Amino acid sequence: MTTTAGTVAPLHLTDATFERDVINSDKPALVDFTATWCGPCRVIAPIIEELANEYQGRAVIGKVDVDENPETAMTYGIRSVPTMLIFKGGQVVDQIIGAVGKEKMLAKLTPHMA
8 A cells, every 4th residue: 555655555454465475475574453442552653654565575564453353363462552463474484562662663574674
C-alpha cells in the first residue's frame, strides 16, 4: 500500500489476509497489534510507518486492529496493545510489548533479517 506522498504505509492486515501476508511470507514480518483507542499505539505509529518504508521489499511491516480482527488477536494471545510480534517462517520468533523506541524494535527485528 502506498500513501499519496509516495511513501509505503504499513500493510493493513486482517483475519482474512493474515495467513497469506504473514504466515506464508518468505520474508520476516513485524506485526503491530493495535487499536484506534490506544494512546501508546498512536505514539509508535510513526515508527511503524518509518520501518515500513525502510524495510520495503525486505520485510513485511503490518498492523492488525485487534477490535476489527479478534480472531488473529486471540490466536496469538494478544492481551495488551501495543504488542508487536516478529514472525519468520510462519512462526513467532520474538515479541515486543508496550510502546518502545525504534532502536528496540530494530534490535528485535534485525537478527531475523538474515
